[in-house]
Amino acid sequence: xxxxxxxxxxxxFFHNYILRIVKGNFKEVRFDEVEVDKNRSVLLLANHFxxxxxxxxxxxxxxxxxxxxxxxxxxxTVQKVSFFKYVGAFSVSKNSRDMLASLKYAAELLNGPENMxxxxxxxxxxxxxxxxxxxxxxxxxxxSAAAGKFQTVMAATFIENLQYKKPTASVYLKAIDExxxxxxxxxxxxxxxxxxxxxxxxxxx
Numbered sequence: 001x002x003x004x005x006x007x008x009x010x011x012x013f014f015h016n017y018i019l020r021i022v023k024g025n026f027k028e029v030r031f032d033e034v035e036v037d038k039n040r041s042v043l044l045l046a047n048h049f050x051x052x053x054x055x056x057x058x059x060x061x062x063x064x065x066x067x068x069x070x071x072x073x074x075x076x077t078v079q080k081v082s083f084f085k086y087v088g089a090f091s092v093s094k095n096s097r098d099m100l101a102s103l104k105y106a107a108e109l110l111n112g113p114e115n116m117x118x119x120x121x122x123x124x125x126x127x128x129x130x131x132x133x134x135x136x137x138x139x140x141x142x143x144s145a146a147a148g149k150f151q152t153v154m155a156a157t158f159i160e161n162l163q164y165k166k167p168t169a170s171v172y173l174k175a176i177d178e179x180x181x182x183x184x185x186x187x188x189x190x191x192x193x194x195x196x197x198x199x200x201x202x203x204x205x
Contacts, residue, residue, distance in 0.1 A: 001098045001105070002078045002091035004070060010086045015062075018087065022059045025052075027166040031060055034175040037151045041115045042067050043143070045189055046155040048120035049128040056157060056169055057118050058087065064173065065153065067116030070109050072102065092138070094123075103138055107145035117142075117150075121189075128158060133186075133193050140182035147180040154189050156196035163205050170203075172196035 022029060036042060042065050046057055054071055061069045068088070075091035075098075078084050092102035109115045119142070121135040156172045174192045179185045 001093070001101050002075060002085055002089075003105070004088050004090055005085045007086060010083075014083055014087050018055050018058050019062065022052075022055055025166065026169050027164050028168045029056065029059060029171065030168060031064060031171040032173040034064060034153060034173045036065050036067070036153070036175065037113075037177075039113050041110045041113050041117070041146075041150040042153050043110060043146075043150045044116055044118045044153050044155060045121055045139075045185065046118060047128075047133055047157060047193065048122045048125055049130075049157075050125070050159065052159070052169070053120065053157070054084075054089075054118070056171065057155065060155065060171055060173070061116055061118075065116050068112075068114050069116055069118070070106075071118040072106055072120075099138065100141075103141045104145065106142045110142070110146035110150040113149075121186075129197070133190055135182055135186045135189070137182070139185065143180055143182055143185065152176045152179045152185065154192045156193045158197070158200045160200075160203070162203070170196075170200055172199065 058069055070088040072092050073084060073089045075093040078089055078091045090105060093099055106117050109117050121139050123136040154174045157169060159167045159169050161167045
């Protein structure tokens with residue numbers, strides 16, 4: 001398992017790099033304002049459809065959630081893009097003993113109210129306009145181990161260019177105070193995703 005690395009200079013550099021590339025490559029990043037409990041950590045659940053997902057959620061955390069950013073990433077990806085570990089990434093290796101260590105580490109992070117843990121519960125990339133968002137089982141262990149310590153925030157993101165050269169990212173956020181099992185989380189996320197998609201489809205020029 002690969003853990004996040006602390007280095008103030010490197011952290012500062014990549015923090016500014018991420019904010020710069022998000023602002024430079026998107027016409028706009030739209031998002032909802034949500035209430036965040038200062039006394040609890042945040043479990044951020046987001047759909048996974050592009051290379052930009054983690055960077056957009058980093059931007060959302062900076063703008064809205066204002067917690068210490070962490071994200072669970074497939075180990076091969078962290079190995080290929082080594083700077084990820086300097087912006088809060090920790091690895092997970094599916095179908096291995098290390099997977100349990102990663103799930104335990106995520107739950108431990110959620111015990112600290114200053115932390116935010118981003119998870120893409122689909123586990124792999126899907127189309128931005130897929131109809132169903134299915135969660136993989138690992139999330140259940142994290143939620144069970146950290147029950148009562150975190151607030152869940154759900155993010156459904158859609159990217160479209162419409163009439164502009166640069167795309168706009170619309171991030172629909174919803175905060176839920178108490179969600180302590182995966183089945184309920186998946187049901188609520190699907191409802192939020194469906195609602196967000198309907199709003200996105202109403203956009204006209």
